[in-house]
Amino acid sequence: MKGNQQLIELLEKYQAGTISEEEKAILESWYNQEAAAKTAAIDDSEVQESLQRIKSRLPLPKQVRIWPRLAAAAVLVLLAGASLLYFTHQGHEVKPPLTKAAAIQPGGNHAVLQLASGQQVALNSQQTGIVIKGKQVLYSDGHEVTAADMGNHLQYMQLITPKGGQYQITLPDGSRVWLNSASKLTYPDRFEGDNRQVQLEGEAYFEVSKDSHPFIVKSGGQEVRVLGTAFNIMAYTDEDEIQTALVSGAVRVNETLLKPGFEAHYSRDGIQVIPSNLEVVTAWKNGLFYFKDASLQTVMNQLQRWYDIEVIYQSARKGDEFNGQIPRDKPLTKVLEILTLSGINFKMSGRQLIVY
Known part of the structure; x- marks a missing residue:
């Protein structure tokens, strides 16, 4: 080898x-x-x-x-x-490497901006993010995203990443959000009233600017309330729980106060707080898959979101645990070669990855 x-x-x-x-x-x-x-x-x-x-x-x-x-x-x-x-x-x-997966490339900077009117604007994949400045929507380099008339009243927009996509956004208050693949952030074109509130589906990393007005992230039945801090929320609908990991500052997850280095797991059974491996939690933002005692399903969930594939299990595997780091800019075949060396069997059918 x-x-x-x-x-x-x-x-x-x-x-x-x-x-x-x-x-x-x-x-x-x-x-x-x-x-x-x-x-x-x-x-x-x-x-x-x-x-x-x-x-x-x-x-x-x-x-x-x-x-x-x-x-x-x-x-x-x-x-x-x-x-x-x-x-x-x-x-x-x-097992032999999966050559049929060679054509499936990793995700990149792909996203859609949906305006309050319902109009969707495909964002430039050569850019890394957008900045909201009043009624203006600009790319990070200052170029205008859209010249659409957004009116003077408060409007809610959505930044949507598909499978295989990621994008950044700077909100009206200067807070920055990194949106992972298959995610959606709903936000206003300006913050009014006593709160700064957004809604998340999927996964995002937040760096919230300090302000006297609380910053609130709603996702599923969970509400995260902060003043200024950095944290990661994973709230995919196909996961059993919502996970919120605090990097710095302090946040309140529903009624539970979270300290840096800990994460809250929210489910129908309530909230459980456990120590967090922040390197693992935030690895996606830094261009890595990072698995620590991860189940096969956890590994496959991340791969199918990033490579825009569908994973099908032909046989159940229990007790598998994976530990390792793989750059997210590698083609799917390279990742599968590594997993194949660990004894996992795959075959490809179109964009379906079959585990057997």
């Missing part, structure tokens, strides 16, 4: 003393991941031991298996430029 071979080359360079600082950082990132359970630091003897262990277990081309890590997990290392992609899972037999 290419990933295994590149890893071995790095280990050999380390052993020979010819490794560069950049290559050493990549290698140490991998090794720290493997050694985490042992709480061990890198040293020469352990790297040499790892090199011999990997070499001895490197399989023949037609009988490739992910090399084992400790008693249960496996680590797959792929190098893409200077970036390290790792994925851990149970060791399984590797």
